[in-house]
Amino acid sequence: MDGWAKLIEPYLKNFHIFEGLSCDEARKLGHMVIDKHFKAKVIIFSADEKAEYVYLIREGHVKLYRQTEDGRENIIAILGPGDVFGEFVFAEEVCHSMFAEAFENSLLCILPRKNVLKLLLDEPAIALTIINNIGKRLSQTAYFIENLSTYDLTLRLGKLLLLLAGEYGSKTDASKIKIRLTHQDIANMIATSRQTVTTLINQFKELGFIRYEGREIIVNCPLLSDFIEKKQQAKS
Amino acid sequence: MDGWAKLIEPYLKNFHIFEGLSCDEARKLGHMVIDKHFKAKVIIFSADEKAEYVYLIREGHVKLYRQTEDGRENIIAILGPGDVFGEFVFAEEVCHSMFAEAFENSLLCILPRKNVLKLLLDEPAIALTIINNIGKRLSQTAYFIENLSTYDLTLRLGKLLLLLAGEYGSKTDASKIKIRLTHQDIANMIATSRQTVTTLINQFKELGFIRYEGREIIVNCPLLSDFIEKKQQAKS
DNA sequence: AGATGTCTGTCGCGGCGGCGACATAATGCT
DNA sequence: AGCATTATGTCGCCGCCGCGACAGACATCT
Numbered sequence: 354m355d356g357w358a359k360l361i362e363p364y365l366k367n368f369h370i371f372e373g374l375s376c377d378e379a380r381k382l383g384h385m386v387i388d389k390h391f392k393a394k395v396i397i398f399s400a401d402e403k404a405e406y407v408y409l410i411r412e413g414h415v416k417l418y419r420q421t422e423d424g425r426e427n428i429i430a431i432l433g434p435g436d437v438f439g440e441f442v443f444a445e446e447v448c449h450s451m452f453a454e455a456f457e458n459s460l461l462c463i464l465p466r467k468n469v470l471k472l473l474l475d476e477p478a479i480a481l482t483i484i485n486n487i488g489k490r491l492s493q494t495a496y497f498i499e500n501l502s503t504y505d506l507t508l509r510l511g512k513l514l515l516l517l518a519g520e521y522g523s524k525t526d527a528s529k530i531k532i533r534l535t536h537q538d539i540a541n542m543i544a545t546s547r548q549t550v551t552t553l554i555n556q557f558k559e560l561g562f563i564r565y566e567g568r569e570i571i572v573n574c575p576l577l578s579d580f581i582e583k584k585q586q587a588k589s
Numbered sequence: 590m591d592g593w594a595k596l597i598e599p600y601l602k603n604f605h606i607f608e609g610l611s612c613d614e615a616r617k618l619g620h621m622v623i624d625k626h627f628k629a630k631v632i633i634f635s636a637d638e639k640a641e642y643v644y645l646i647r648e649g650h651v652k653l654y655r656q657t658e659d660g661r662e663n664i665i666a667i668l669g670p671g672d673v674f675g676e677f678v679f680a681e682e683v684c685h686s687m688f689a690e691a692f693e694n695s696l697l698c699i700l701p702r703k704n705v706l707k708l709l710l711d712e713p714a715i716a717l718t719i720i721n722n723i724g725k726r727l728s729q730t731a732y733f734i735e736n737l738s739t740y741d742l743t744l745r746l747g748k749l750l751l752l753l754a755g756e757y758g759s760k761t762d763a764s765k766i767k768i769r770l771t772h773q774d775i776a777n778m779i780a781t782s783r784q785t786v787t788t789l790i791n792q793f794k795e796l797g798f799i800r801y802e803g804r805e806i807i808v809n810c811p812l813l814s815d816f817i818e819k820k821q822q823a824k825s
Numbered sequence: 826a827g828a829t830g831t832c833t834g835t836c837g838c839g840g841c842g843g844c845g846a847c848a849t850a851a852t853g854c855t
Numbered sequence: 856a857g858c859a860t861t862a863t864g865t866c867g868c869c870g871c872c873g874c875g876a877c878a879g880a881c882a883t884c885t
Contacts, residue, residue, distance in 0.1 A: 423821070427734060450728035480713055481716065487720065488677030782843055
């Protein structure tokens with residue numbers, strides 16, 4: 354798991370299902386693994402497909418999103434190396450509820466659902482690990498809903514950038530978001546339009562909260578989180 | 590589990606962790622149970638409290654919500670008999686991420702976390718049941734986020750009412766929402782203001798989508814879901 | 826180099842809906 | 856019953872932001 358996987362916590366990460374596994378346990382998993390490459394922008398699975406596998410990211414990044422009837426795209430998560438995805442429902446005939454798409458050229462491990470099921474029955478400790486992780490994801494989703502339903506766009510973007518920079522709350526030095534996000538991607542994460550993101554990003558640049566280095570965004574975390582705090586206090 | 594618990598699926602339900610347990614398994618759980626009454630509006634636990642127990646509702650209803658810094662209340666779920674809540678993280682020193690409050694006078698079973706943990710290690714099948722359920726909740730949360738980030742208030746309210754009436758998608762006869770919700774409560778569920786809910790509810794009344802019977806709302810599901818469908822198509 | 830597609834930047838109109846400010850009704854408490 | 860609290864109803868202002876419409880910038884391919 355590289356830096357990025359850590360970066361996106363706790364915003365959307367949450368898929369570190371197998372973190373905390375012992376070496377033995379990890380080796381058992383290893384036996385069932387098939388590796389497969391996906392090129393950028395290739396759909397890994399669709400929302401209406403039956404969920405037969407659990408996926409684990411070795412290299413690259415994967416975007417999970419839902420599509421609304423009028424064509425919008427809601428990004429639920431962008432996952433990196435070490436993250437796991439696929440439905441966590443070990444019943445037959447369950448469909449995926451979202452799309453998974455390779456963000457860059459990526460290498461994934463594919464675990465047949467039934468093998469994972471067997472493993473979990475043999476090793477309850479692993480099952481507990483999974484429950485722990487999914488439980489955390491649930492709490493974090495509540496936080497996510499709070500963002501969408503409570504704050505205006507400036508705050509939503511600010512909080513997103515801080516989370517992407519892995520700095521939410523800790524306020525250390527400037528840090529880099531190591532992925533090439535278009536304005537449209539960002540818009541799909543904070544539920545707004547592409548134009549508005551463009552405008553806000555430029556405002557943030559002028560205020561010195563962020564700057565670009567090639568295609569990557571450098572966030573001045575202390576400055577930005579200060580700004581957010583003040584803006585929130587002003588409201589109350 | 591009475592009607593209401595079913596009603597709120599798949600909107601917010603999701604807590605039927607122990608559904609599908611065998612009798613034996615249920616009996617094992619029975620040994621660890623302590624019953625306790627809570628009066629209406631009593632806080633069961635706060636967001637900053639350590640999570641020591643898992644709660645199971647026998648009678649009444651419980652509201653789960655998060656509170657923002659400016660005093661807003663985001664309702665994450667309203668749960669009924671048969672539902673289970675509390676953090677699903679079996680680690681020490683974990684705090685609740687939200688508030689739980691008795692909606693009416695309620696009777697809850699309280700399960701010490703450690704006992705649940707032991708049970709799960711002994712009975713991996715129960716753990717799998719839990720993973721299944723939490724997995725479903727995660728999918729449904731994605732749907733929930735979609736609602737907040739995509740639709741206008743009329744659609745959000747309409748979809749909420751349909752879900753509360755247990756009719757999302759199935760379009761049968763008129764059905765009743767068996768709980769006393771204030772406009773403020775509804776506002777906290779669809780992220781809007783109390784005044785707007787009042788206005789919309791009255792519009793819905795005039796259009797014949799709903800009517801009141803005492804304090805309970807009767808939803809004309811076929812009519813309402815028809816309206817929603819047409820409105821969505823109009824956009825695209 | 827030209828051509829095509831994708832991404833970024835800017836402006837203005839217009840609408841949704843938040844919010845303050847009441848007024849009135851219902852409900853609960855003692 | 857009488858008072859306090861909580862819930863509902865209505866109106867209008869105004870600000871945020873969606874969205875169409877372009878115009879440039881940049882990348883990629885042949």
